[in-house]
Amino acid sequence: MSATATLWLLVVASGLYHGLNPGMGWPLALSAGLWERRGSAVFAALVPLAAGHLAAMTLVLLPFAALAVVMDWSREIRVGAGLLVVAFGLWRLVDRRHPRFLARIPPARIALWSFLVALAHGAGLMLVPVVLGLCTADPQAGPAAAAAGNVAAALGVAVLHSLVMIAAGGALAYAVYRWLGLKALSRTWFDLDAVWGASLVVSGAFGVWSGWH
Amino acid sequence: MLETMRPDPTFYASPRIAMEAPPEKVAYTLMLSPDFSQPDGLAVIDVDPASAQYGRIVHTVTMPNRGDEFHHFGWNACSSALSPMSGHAFLERRYLIIPGIRSSRIYIVDTKPDPRQAKIVKIIEPEEVFAKTGYSRPHTVHCGPEGIYVSTLGGAGPDGTQGPPGVFIMDCETFEVRGRWEIDRGPQKLHYDFWWNLPRDYMVTSEWGLPPQFENGIVPEDLLANRYGHQVHFWDLRARRNVQTIDLGANHQMALEVRPAHDPVKEYGFLGVVVDTTNLEGSIWTWWREGGRFHIAKTATIPPEAADADLLPPLLKGFGAVPPLVTDIDLSMDDRFLYVSCWGTGELRQYDVSDPMKPRHSGSVRIGGIARRAPHPDGRPFTGGPQMVEISRDGRRVYFTNSLYSTWDRQFYVDGVLPGAAVMARAGENGGLELDPDFHVEFPAGYAAHQVRLEGGDCSTDSFCYPSA
Numbered sequence: 001m002s003a004t005a006t007l008w009l010l011v012v013a014s015g016l017y018h019g020l021n022p023g024m025g026w027p028l029a030l031s032a033g034l035w036e037r038r039g040s041a042v043f044a045a046l047v048p049l050a051a052g053h054l055a056a057m058t059l060v061l062l063p064f065a066a067l068a069v070v071m072d073w074s075r076e077i078r079v080g081a082g083l084l085v086v087a088f089g090l091w092r093l094v095d096r097r098h099p100r101f102l103a104r105i106p107p108a109r110i111a112l113w114s115f116l117v118a119l120a121h122g123a124g125l126m127l128v129p130v131v132l133g134l135c136t137a138d139p140q141a142g143p144a145a146a147a148a149g150n151v152a153a154a155l156g157v158a159v160l161h162s163l164v165m166i167a168a169g170g171a172l173a174y175a176v177y178r179w180l181g182l183k184a185l186s187r188t189w190f191d192l193d194a195v196w197g198a199s200l201v202v203s204g205a206f207g208v209w210s211g212w213h
Numbered sequence: 214m215l216e217t218m219r220p221d222p223t224f225y226a227s228p229r230i231a232m233e234a235p236p237e238k239v240a241y242t243l244m245l246s247p248d249f250s251q252p253d254g255l256a257v258i259d260v261d262p263a264s265a266q267y268g269r270i271v272h273t274v275t276m277p278n279r280g281d282e283f284h285h286f287g288w289n290a291c292s293s294a295l296s297p298m299s300g301h302a303f304l305e306r307r308y309l310i311i312p313g314i315r316s317s318r319i320y321i322v323d324t325k326p327d328p329r330q331a332k333i334v335k336i337i338e339p340e341e342v343f344a345k346t347g348y349s350r351p352h353t354v355h356c357g358p359e360g361i362y363v364s365t366l367g368g369a370g371p372d373g374t375q376g377p378p379g380v381f382i383m384d385c386e387t388f389e390v391r392g393r394w395e396i397d398r399g400p401q402k403l404h405y406d407f408w409w410n411l412p413r414d415y416m417v418t419s420e421w422g423l424p425p426q427f428e429n430g431i432v433p434e435d436l437l438a439n440r441y442g443h444q445v446h447f448w449d450l451r452a453r454r455n456v457q458t459i460d461l462g463a464n465h466q467m468a469l470e471v472r473p474a475h476d477p478v479k480e481y482g483f484l485g486v487v488v489d490t491t492n493l494e495g496s497i498w499t500w501w502r503e504g505g506r507f508h509i510a511k512t513a514t515i516p517p518e519a520a521d522a523d524l525l526p527p528l529l530k531g532f533g534a535v536p537p538l539v540t541d542i543d544l545s546m547d548d549r550f551l552y553v554s555c556w557g558t559g560e561l562r563q564y565d566v567s568d569p570m571k572p573r574h575s576g577s578v579r580i581g582g583i584a585r586r587a588p589h590p591d592g593r594p595f596t597g598g599p600q601m602v603e604i605s606r607d608g609r610r611v612y613f614t615n616s617l618y619s620t621w622d623r624q625f626y627v628d629g630v631l632p633g634a635a636v637m638a639r640a641g642e643n644g645g646l647e648l649d650p651d652f653h654v655e656f657p658a659g660y661a662a663h664q665v666r667l668e669g670g671d672c673s674t675d676s677f678c679y680p681s682a
Contacts, residue, residue: 027297031412034680035478097386098301103358105298106451107412113298182227182679186220186295191303 007133011157014130015164017199018053018123019172022189025049025114026169030185033177042174045110050166052114053123057158060124061131065154068135069147075211078132082207085129088122089200096193122200129207131157223306223669225292228475228546229681231606237667238264239328240603240612241309242635243283244273244660247619251659252276253283255311255322257329258635258654260612260667268652272329274322277336281313281320282619285601285664287354289321289361289385292675293411296358299678304385306670308334310361312351314618315428317342319351319363321388328668335388345390346381349373350424353406357676358450360385362394364407366421373424378404380418399455403442406471409450411678413480416448417500419468430620433528439463439490445471445500447507457507461498464491465511468498472544472551472673474569478680481569483551484509485542493517493532495539495555499569513572515539518558520584526627535583538625540617541601545608546672550575550644554599556617557625559585561599561638563611563646576646578638581615583625589636590650597622597630603665604640604672611638611646616661633662 018024032045067077099120105113118124134153176184225231238261245253257272290304309322309331317339324331343349350367361383367373379401380394395401403420420442426432435441443465447457461468465486473482481501488495497513517534529535538557544550544566551572553562559582564572579587581598589595597615604611615634616622622630633656637649656662666674 022302025297031297031679034682035412037682100359102298103360104451106414107298108414183230185226185679186222186224189220189295189302191218193303 004134007130008160010130011127011161012164014127015161016168018161019165019168019170021192021196023121023192023196024053024117024123024165024169025110026173027185027189028110028113029170029173030176033173034182039174039178042177043170046166046170046173048111049114049169050162052111053118053165054158054162056115056118057124057127057162058155060119061127061154061158062151064128065131065135065150066147068132068150069143071146078129078211079208081128081132082204082209082211085122085125085204085207086201087204088125089197089204092122092200093194093197121196126200126203127157127161129203129210132207133210218303220295220302221290221305224290224295224302225670225675225677226295227679227681228548228677231292231670231675231677232546232608234606234669236607237605237669237671239668240635241324241331241666241668242614243286243311243663244633244656245281245283245616245619245663246279246659247616247622247629247631247661248659249280252279253281253313254660255309255331256656256662257331268654270654270656272331273657274331274333276320276333278316278318280316281318282315283311283663284314284618285353286311286666287361288356288666288670288674289388291356291670292677293357296411296678299358301385308388309666310354310363310383310388312354312363314350314352314366317349317351317367337388337390341390342381343369346393347376348378348381348393350378352404355408355674355676356385357409358411360391361388362407364404364418366404366427367424377402378423380404380407394453396453397455399446400444400458401446401455403444405442405469408471408473408482409676410473410477410480411450411676412477413502414450415456415502416450417471417473417482418446418448419471419484420444421467421469427618428620430624431528436466436488437490439466441466442468444468445484445509459507459509461486461509464489465496466490469540470542472542474548475544475546475672475677476548476681477677478682479548483542483544483566483569485539485553487539488536493534493536495537495553497539497542497551497553497564497572501569510570512570513564513574515553515555515562518584524584526583526625528624529583543602543604543672545604546606547608550608550640552602552604552611554602554613556598556600558582559587559598561602561611561613561646563640563644565644575644576640578646578648580636580648589653590648591653593653595634595636596628596632597626601664603667605667606670606672609640609642611640612636612665612667613638614662614665616663619661622661630661631659632656633660635662635665
C-alpha cells in the first residue's frame with residue numbers, strides 16, 4: 001500500500017476510534033433519542049455533534065497545513081509538531097482531570113460541547129502528523145498551489161474523519177437505543193483516558209519519525 | 214485509586230435501572246451527641262436480611278472533634294456521573310462527605326475496600342470553608358456536573374449573618390474547596406435544601422433560617438412574626454444564575470426539603486413546608502415548569518392534632534394542639550409515592566403522587582409523637598417522631614430516624630430525643646405502609662440518630678441524566 005493510502009486509512013481508523021469513544025459524544029445522541037422516544041432524534045443530535053467535531057478538527061489542522069507550505073523547514077515542522085503532540089499526550093496521561101469549563105456548558109449546546117471537548121482532549125492534534133504527511137504531495141508546485149493543496153488535504157482529513165466518526169458513534173448510539181438498551185451504556189463505557197493519552201503519544205511519535213525519514 | 218476502567222456498578226443511567234439494582238446491604242447513619250459531650254460519628258448498620266447481624270450497628274466511625282452536629286451528608290459521586298456530557302464516568306461512589314452543621318468542619322470518610330470498616334481520610338477545617346467560600350454551616354451534599362455541591366445555612370462572621378448563605382463547590386477527586394457556586398443570586402438571602410434537573414439545567418433551592426434562628430433552638434417570636442424562610446428559588450444551573458423566586462406566603466414558615474421527580478423527563482417536584490403559622494398545618498407543595506416559567510401550588514395539607522396541654526412542651530401549651538411539623542419528605546424512585554415525616558404528631562405518611570398535582574394519602578404508620586408517644590411494634594418505646602426518611606431504590610423499604618436537631622429536639626420533646634433510633638417500614642407494591650417489627654436499631658448511649666444513606670444510592674442522593682423510558 002502506498003504511503004498516502006496508509007495515511008488516509010489512518011484518518012478512517014481514527015474516525016472509528018473517536019466515534020466509538022463515549023467521551024466524544026455518542027451518549028448525547030442516545031440521550032436525545034430516549035428523551036424524544038424517536039430513533040430519528042438520535043440522528044438529529046448527530047448533526048451538531050459532527051459540526052462541533054469538524055470545526056475543532058479544522059481549527060487545529062488548518063494552521064499546521066498552512067505552515068507546511070514552508071517546504072524548506074518541512075523536517076523541523078514535522079518533528080516540532082510531533083513533539084507537541086507527544087507532549088500533549090504525556091500531559092493527558094499524567095493529568096487525567098477533565099477541564100472544569102466543560103461541565104459548565106448547558107446540555108442544549110451540543111455543537112459547542114462537541115467542539116470544546118475535541119479541542120480539550122486533543123482530538124484534532126492526534127491527526128496533525130497524518131495531515132503533515134499528506135501535505136507535502138507536490139514539491140514542484142508553486143507556493144500558492146502548495147498552499148491550496150495543503151488546505152485541501154487538511155479539509156479532506158477533517159471531513160472524512162468527522163464523517164467516519166459520526167457514522168461509528170451514531171451506529172453505536174442507535175444500536176443501544178434500538179436493541180441493546182440503556183444498561184449497555186455503562187457496560188460499553190470503558191475508561192479510554194489512558195489509551196487516549198497513549199494514542200496521542202503514538203501519533204506524535206509517528207510524526208517525529210516521519211520527519212526524520 | 215479513585216478511577217476505574219468501568220463505570221461504578223452503583224451508577225445507574227436511569228431511575229428504572231436504579232430500581233432494578235440489587236438491594237442495599239448496608240446503611241450509613243449519622244449519630245450525634247446532642248449535648249456535645251461526645252464526638253459525633255457515623256454508624257454502619259447491617260440491613261442484609263441474610264446476615265446474622267441484621268438490624269444492628271456493626272461499626273462506628275468516631276470523629277476526633279466534639280460539637281460538629283452532623284445533619285445531612287452525601288456521596289462524592291453518584292449516578293449523575295453517567296451524564297452524557299460528563300468527564301466523570303470513572304469516579305467511584307466511595308467517599309461520604311459529612312458536614313458538621315454547627316462546626317462548619319467537613320469529614321471525608323472512605324467506605325472502601327470494606328464498607329463495614331469505613332474510615333476518615335480527610336478533614337476540611339472550618340477556616341478553609343470560611344476563607345474560600347465566605348459561607349458557614351454546610352448542610353446538604355449532592356454530586357453533580359462541576360463536582361460536589363454543598364449548600365450552607367450561614368454566611369460569614371461569627372453568627373453566620375454577614376452575607377447570605379449559598380452553595381459552594383468541592384473537587385470530587387481531591388476534595389479541595391473550590392469556592393462559591395452563585396454568580397447572580399437575585400433576591401435569595403436564606404438557604405436550606407437544593408436539588409436539580411441536570412439535563413433540563415435548573416436548580417431549586419429552599420429556605421430555613423439564619424444561624425441565630427436555629428442554633429439555640431426555634432425562636433418563637435421569629436416564628437410568630439413569620440421571619441423564617443418561605444421562598445423557593447429557581448436557578449439556571451450552568452449559568453449559576455437565579456432565574457425566578459416564588460414566595461409561598463409569609464405564613465408558610467420553613468420551606469425545607471426539595472424533591473424533584475427522579476425521571477428527568479418530568480419537570481416537576483415537591484417541597485415540604487414545616488408549619489403554617491395561621492393554623493399549624495404542615496403542607497406539601499408541587500412545583501412545575503411550563504413555558505419556561507416555574508409555578509408552585511400547595512397540593513396537600515396535614516392538620517394539627519388536638520392534645521392535652523399537660524402532654525405538651527411549653528412552646529405548644531398555649532395552642533392545645535400538636536402541629537404535624539413536616540420536617541422531611543422523600544420521593545420513591547418511580548416517582549409514585551411521596552413520604553412525609555410528621556415529626557410532631559408521630560406519623561409517617563405515604564402519598565400516591567401519580568398525579569403530582571393531587572397527592573392522595575395512601576398509607577401511614579404511627580410511631581412516637583409529642584403527645585401520642587406511640588411505641589414501636591416490638592413493644593419498645595420510641596422517642597421523637599419520624600424524621601429523616603430514606604427509601605430503598607426498589608421502593609419497598611422505608612428507613613427513618615427520630616431526631617431533628619439537638620436544640621429543637623429538646624424544645625419539642627422536653628426530655629430530648631434519646632435513644633437515637635433507626636426503624637423501617639415496608640411499603641406495598643401498590644401503596645400501603647407497615648412498620649417492620651423486627652427492625653429497630655437503638656443507637657449507643659447518648660447518641661441521637663439523623664440521616665440515613667444506603668449503600669449503592671437511595672432516593673435522595675442520585676440524579677439521573679437519561680429517562681426511564
